[in-house]
Amino acid sequence: MQHVISVLVENRSGVLSHIAGLFSSRGFNIDSLAVGETQDPTISRMTIIVTGDDKIIEQVNKQLNKLIDVIKVQDITEDEYLDRELVLVKINCTSQTRGEIVQIIEIFKAKIIDVNQKTLTAEIAGPQDKIGAFLDLVKPFGIKELVRTGRIAITRG
Amino acid sequence: MKMTGADIVIDGLIREGVEVIFGFPGGAVLDLFDRLNKSPLRFILVRHEQGAAHAADGYARSTGRPGVCMATSGPGATNLVTGLATAYMDSVPIVAITGQVPTPMIGNDAFQEADMVGISRPITKYNYLVKNVNDLARIIKEAFYIARTGRPGPVLIDLPKDVQRAVCDNYKYPDSVNIRSYKPVYKGHPLMIKKAVEAIEHAKQPLLYCGGGVIISGASKEVLKLAARCNIPCTTTLLGLGGFPEDHSLALKMLGMHGTQYANYAMHETDLIIAVGARFDDRVTGKIDEFAPNAHGNVIHIDIDPSAISKNIRVSIPVVGDCKEVLREIIKRIKPKKNPKWIAKINKWKKQYPLVYRNDNKLRPQYVIHQLYKITKGNAIITTEVGQHQMWAAHYYTYTKPRTFLSSGGLGTMGYGFPAAIGAQVGNPDRLVVDIAGDGSIQMNIQELATAVMHGLPVKVIILNNRYLGMVRQWQQLFYNKNYSYTCLAPTKDCPPGCTRFIPDFVKLAEAYGAVGIRVTKKAEVIPALRKALRTPRTVFVECMVEEEENVFPMIPAGASVRQMMGGMA
Numbered sequence: 214m215q216h217v218i219s220v221l222v223e224n225r226s227g228v229l230s231h232i233a234g235l236f237s238s239r240g241f242n243i244d245s246l247a248v249g250e251t252q253d254p255t256i257s258r259m260t261i262i263v264t265g266d267d268k269i270i271e272q273v274n275k276q277l278n279k280l281i282d283v284i285k286v287q288d289i290t291e292d293e294y295l296d297r298e299l300v301l302v303k304i305n306c307t308s309q310t311r312g313e314i315v316q317i318i319e320i321f322k323a324k325i326i327d328v329n330q331k332t333l334t335a336e337i338a339g340p341q342d343k344i345g346a347f348l349d350l351v352k353p354f355g356i357k358e359l360v361r362t363g364r365i366a367i368t369r370g
Numbered sequence: 371m372k373m374t375g376a377d378i379v380i381d382g383l384i385r386e387g388v389e390v391i392f393g394f395p396g397g398a399v400l401d402l403f404d405r406l407n408k409s410p411l412r413f414i415l416v417r418h419e420q421g422a423a424h425a426a427d428g429y430a431r432s433t434g435r436p437g438v439c440m441a442t443s444g445p446g447a448t449n450l451v452t453g454l455a456t457a458y459m460d461s462v463p464i465v466a467i468t469g470q471v472p473t474p475m476i477g478n479d480a481f482q483e484a485d486m487v488g489i490s491r492p493i494t495k496y497n498y499l500v501k502n503v504n505d506l507a508r509i510i511k512e513a514f515y516i517a518r519t520g521r522p523g524p525v526l527i528d529l530p531k532d533v534q535r536a537v538c539d540n541y542k543y544p545d546s547v548n549i550r551s552y553k554p555v556y557k558g559h560p561l562m563i564k565k566a567v568e569a570i571e572h573a574k575q576p577l578l579y580c581g582g583g584v585i586i587s588g589a590s591k592e593v594l595k596l597a598a599r600c601n602i603p604c605t606t607t608l609l610g611l612g613g614f615p616e617d618h619s620l621a622l623k624m625l626g627m628h629g630t631q632y633a634n635y636a637m638h639e640t641d642l643i644i645a646v647g648a649r650f651d652d653r654v655t656g657k658i659d660e661f662a663p664n665a666h667g668n669v670i671h672i673d674i675d676p677s678a679i680s681k682n683i684r685v686s687i688p689v690v691g692d693c694k695e696v697l698r699e700i701i702k703r704i705k706p707k708k709n710p711k712w713i714a715k716i717n718k719w720k721k722q723y724p725l726v727y728r729n730d731n732k733l734r735p736q737y738v739i740h741q742l743y744k745i746t747k748g749n750a751i752i753t754t755e756v757g758q759h760q761m762w763a764a765h766y767y768t769y770t771k772p773r774t775f776l777s778s779g780g781l782g783t784m785g786y787g788f789p790a791a792i793g794a795q796v797g798n799p800d801r802l803v804v805d806i807a808g809d810g811s812i813q814m815n816i817q818e819l820a821t822a823v824m825h826g827l828p829v830k831v832i833i834l835n836n837r838y839l840g841m842v843r844q845w846q847q848l849f850y851n852k853n854y855s856y857t858c859l860a861p862t863k864d865c866p867p868g869c870t871r872f873i874p875d876f877v878k879l880a881e882a883y884g885a886v887g888i889r890v891t892k893k894a895e896v897i898p899a900l901r902k903a904l905r906t907p908r909t910v911f912v913e914c915m916v917e918e919e920e921n922v923f924p925m926i927p928a929g930a931s932v933r934q935m936m937g938g939m940a
């Protein structure tokens with residue numbers, strides 16, 4: 214099962230490599246990892262999406278906690294949380310298909326951020342199902358490039 | 371106060387109570403060395419940086435105080451790696467200080483540059499690259515704190531040359547440490563302690579299973595108290611040896627792959643495992659699905675490291691905390707009890723399946739260790755290398771006190787024992803320190819003979835020379851059709867004439883370094899040779915030409931269960 218793990222860490226160089234190294238040396242699979250500063254500039258938050266059974270997730274939690282630079286680990290999978298990902302996608306288009314693509318973009322409240330003769334680049338942010346549905350729809354036109362930030366998540370309330 | 375980085379290091383070490391550094395110089399630590407020989411710190415000059423790391427480890431394991439080692443950048447620092455990994459696996463507090471190229475050159479593939487923070491990340495508890503001299507005092511303070519608290523481990527401080535030379539304008543060594551993200555838990559959870567007490571009271575066939583954590587936390591007395599009060603037999607891991615007096619009637623000695631039969635049978639039949647500072651390593655459990663089937667997951671696991679709990683086996687009562695504190699809480703609450711049937715069963719196993727070796731006229735390695743035990747009355751600090759001799763050292767010397775058996779358990783590092791003995795001797799100048807070595811392993815850090823002789827350290831090394839990488843040969847014999855592929859270290863009777871019998875001649879080698887060498891070829895020579903060695907206040911090698919194809923038994927093959935246990939008699 215996929216878990217959403219939210220980790221507060223010291224905002225210092227080397228911390229990311231500690232965490233990435235932990236995942237690789239223990240054989241845990243990271244699906245995505247996003248990092249950024251929090252309201253306290255000395256602290257960063259990492260949102261880590263990881264797949265594994267209960268035993269693996271328990272170890273992920275404990276091993277993260279064991280790292281000296283990790284301040285707090287929360288598995289928010291079972292909590293009420295909001296998650297978002299930002300995706301930039303460059304789609305092949307022609308004068309015939311452009312209209313249809315623009316329509317899809319509007320329906321999804323995505324944004325066109327660049328356009329030229331052969332491609333159209335869209336920006337879409339949202340939860341995974343929305344992004345998945347959007348990508349499914351534009352895929353037939355041909356995706357030239359896809360850039361994803363990885364999910365970030367925040368608990369409700 | 372104004373102070374340079376190098377002076378801060380020296381001052382910090384002194385303030386941390388460090389008395390000795392094991393190390394080796396080089397370009398990137400010239401500034402540190404320029405202060406060292408004018409400081410009150412003792413410096414032990416090794417001959418290879420791996421020796422420095424192991425010596426710091428032996429010092430730490432035998433005294434309980436953090437060991438300190440020092441090396442230059444690049445090759446000096448990378449030579450520490452095996453020693454740091456060894457210490458990390460066995461939770462040994464070490465502070466390693468390495469020189470680094472000047473900060474402006476970092477990342478440029480400068481001469482003798484190695485990314486030590488990157489290299490040491492998975493084998494240290496924590497590491498630092500010091501970029502600013504103003505951080506140095508805090509970093510030193512934190513490094514010692516992190517190394518010795520919680521589950522101890524090695525900490526590396528990588529110190530660029532320009533930071534050693536830089537001046538800190540207002541140096542003040544911090545009085546305390548505050549790391550918001552690192553707060554080890556020492557006190558066990560009261561609810562879990564209550565549950566543990568109930569489980570012990572209900573168990574009919576409880577078993578104490580003690581690891582290195584017992585020794586690290588200084589919990590031996592508490593383990594003994596609990597065992598005695600509730601009539602619980604006790605087995606230990608290799609690293610737990612000395613944590614429970616093996617001459618006690620409740621002692622089962624070591625368990626696992628080369629454990630005693632009675633310890634493994636007890637683990638197979640117990641209905642409650644009380645694991646203290648142990649981690650259910652694969653050398654202990656064997657095939658995990660068949661491990662301790664009668665406990666049915668009835669496991670109390672006391673450990674300061676939450677990640678050690680429920681990693682390998684399911685645990686019903688996890689108690690995160692310091693072994694000693696948790697045991698004290700349990701003992702306070704627990705009612706005395708007897709388990710006569712269980713003890714009778716165990717005593718029957720002990721009688722039926724004792725640890726034995728063939729005590730004939732031949733020079734058997736086990737005999738040598740047994741005699742060493744008798745002569746020293748168990749009062750030596752024993753270190754070992756890795757191999758068959760290590761297991762025999764575990765079997766045939768009787769350990770009754772903590773910090774008297776130092777061995778690389780987790781990593782299984784050949785070459786550990788001799789430098790570790792040097793470190794232990796430095797930390798315990800009045801004790802007898804003996805490295806029980808194999809002819810293969812001793813050659814991995816043989817250069818430290820110079821260190822021992824130069825510093826006048828009367829370490830004794832007993833080489834059980836079977837002319838083989840014996841432990842590997844044993845596996846080849848048992849599991850690879852006796853195909854002794856590259857495990858023979860010296861010519862045998864099958865070899866062409868003209869070969870010298872000794873490669874090397876350890877007696878001459880010892881003498882070449884200015885140590886004393888004694889060779890033993892017959893059983894009758896063992897006792898006099900050992901006595902002579904122990905009488906001699908110098909570094910001594912005792913080379914015993916033991917039976918070549920002796921095997922270590924009992925043995926549970928890797929990944930097998932107690933039902934596949936092989937042999938009682940070698």
Ligand SMILES: Cc1ncc(C[n+]2csc(CCOP(=O)(O)OP(=O)(O)O)c2C)c(N)n1
Binds near residue numbers: 757783811
């Ligand atoms: C550094 C290192 N290399 C290889 C091994 C694998 N290994 C384990 S035991 C052993 C043989 C050790 O030979 P020796 O020191 O003569 O001890 P014996 O088993 O003969 O008593 C080897 C090669 C190891 N443990 N450590």
Ligand SMILES: [Mg+2]
Binds near residue numbers: 757808809834836838
């Ligand atoms: Mg050998």
